[in-house]
Amino acid sequence: MANVQNLDPTASPLDYYGWELRRHREAAGLKQGQLGEIIFCTGSLIGQIETTKKVPTRDFSERVDAALGTDGLFSRLVGLVLRSQLPSWFQPYAAMEAKATYISTYQAQLVYGLLQTEEYARAVLATGAPDDLDGLVAASLERQRILEREQPPLACVVVDEATLLRPIGGRDVMRRQLARLLEFTRHRWMHIQVLPNSAGEHASLAGSFNLLRFDDDPDIVYTEDVISGHMTASPEIVREAALRYAHLQAAALSVEESAALIARVMEERYGDRSQPEERTVA
8 A cells, every 4th residue: 555655745636635634634643443433434445545545525525624623624625636537638628617607508418417417427437437437426526516506607408309318327327317307497597408309400410519608708619529628719619609509499399398308208218117127238
């Protein structure tokens, strides 16, 4: 096991977190097992986090703050730690998304990341065979915290009907994911529409894209390919994306019709649990 005293706290947010956890634990005169008993985890987990073998969660950090009286230090640090676990190419977008006051997104394949359940996110992220799936899932869920603000960004989401029909994670996972979407339809700052298959050809057959707007910064368009993401503030591209998004919204079902379709798919496609699930792997 790596000696945490040899870690460079400036190497990464995760190294700094582990270094600070060890320093504050020892200052409190506690062994790893003793701290683990206080915050209801194993001493081994404490050691793994101190040596950067495990990524801390927000819940863990809040319990450490309460146990060690660190005035929210670890609750603040964990946000930086989790963001650093996102793919390096995605981190700039996540930082801009966290600053946005208005988000417009069209999703052709998957539920938008900010709206994913933990189970759905895990199934999606597992397809990339990451080295630390737990850490990546925790980072993905941390990204959703912007929706918990007193004034969250206004969000318009257009999802392709195919997204509702693709059984990511299996039937039960999809049922809970669609139920989550229905919960969001009741939020005044969230506007969810479904682009039905009957729409045929549409303004974004090329794929998904996000449009971010800010109070003081230029608008940004974000797209992804197989291995990376791309952001641009080019006025011409932003205008084209805004026009295409307007066409998508016009072709999509109304908010009320979309909620009804989501509910119907949830019950008719994923509601019958009497039959065993059939999973296929590409």
